[in-house]
Amino acid sequence: MALGGASLLIGRRTQTNLRALSVMNAMTMCAHQYEEYVDPGWFPGMVNVAIFKSDQPDNYPFNPHSAMCANIAFRALYVPAMLFPKVKWLGLPPVLLGIAQAFGHAVVMPRMIGTKYSPGALTAALLHLPIGITYLSALRKQGPISRSDWRKTAGVLVFFFGAGVAFPNISNADKNSPYKFTAHQMGRYGAQPVPASPELGDGSSPGSAS
Numbered sequence: 625m626a627l628g629g630a631s632l633l634i635g636r637r638t639q640t641n642l643r644a645l646s647v648m649n650a651m652t653m654c655a656h657q658y659e660e661y662v663d664p665g666w667f668p669g670m671v672n673v674a675i676f677k678s679d680q681p682d683n684y685p686f687n688p689h690s691a692m693c694a695n696i697a698f699r700a701l702y703v704p705a706m707l708f709p710k711v712k713w714l715g716l717p718p719v720l721l722g723i724a725q726a727f728g729h730a731v732v733m734p735r736m737i738g739t740k741y742s743p744g745a746l747t748a749a750l751l752h753l754p755i756g757i758t759y760l761s762a763l764r765k766q767g768p769i770s771r772s773d774w775r776k777t778a779g780v781l782v783f784f785f786g787a788g789v790a791f792p793n794i795s796n797a798d799k800n801s802p803y804k805f806t807a808h809q810m811g812r813y814g815a816q817p818v819p820a821s822p823e824l825g826d827g828s829s830p831g832s833a834s
Contacts, residue, residue: 666811697788713776722752
C-alpha cells in the first residue's frame with residue numbers, strides 16, 4: 625500500500641486518467657472496509673464502545689444491518705465517478721470523502737479513543753489520500769473547478785451523509801436487533817472479565833461442603 629500510494633504521488637503529474645483514478649479509489653474503499661470489518665476488523669467494537677459508550681456493544685447502536693446499509697451507500701457513491709469521469713461534481717465527492725477518511729481514521733479517531741491506530745487508517749492514509757491528491761491534480765489540468773461544481777459536490781456529500789450514513793444507522797439502532805457483531809469484530813472491546821471460580825475464590829476444594 626505504501627509503495628502504491630508513494631508511486632502515485634511521485635508520478636501524479638503524468639497521471640491524468642480520471643476514470644482510472646476513480647476505479648482505484650473505489651477499489652481502495654473495498655480494501656478499506658476489509659480493514660475495518662475483517663483484518664484486523666474491530667472497527668465495530670471501537671465505534672460502539674470507545675465512541676458511543678454502549679452498554680450493549682455487540683448490536684447497539686451500530687449493528688451489522690446498519691453497517692451493511694451504510695457500506696452499500698459508500699460504494700454507490702463511487703460508481704458515478706467511474707461512469708461519468710468528465711463530470712467534476714460526481715468525481716469530487718468520493719475523492720474528498722477518501723481524504724476525509726484518512727484524517728478521520730489516522731488522526732481524529734485515535735485522539736478520541738486514546739490509541740495510535742483505528743481500523744481503516746492504513747488504507748485511508750496510504751491509498752485514499754494519495755489517490756485523492758493525484759485526482760485533484762489531474763482534474764485541475766482539465767480546467768478550473770467552478771463554484772457550481774463545488775456547490776453540487778457539497779450537495780452530493782450532504783445527501784450522502786444524511787441518506788446513506790445517518791439514516792441507516794439511526795433507523796436501525798435497536799437494542800433488540802438480532803444482528804450482532806462477531807467476537808472478532810468486537811476485538812478487545814468485546815472482552816468480558818472472566819469471573820473467579822467459586823472453588824478458587826473461597827479456597828475450598830470442588831468436593832468440600834459449605
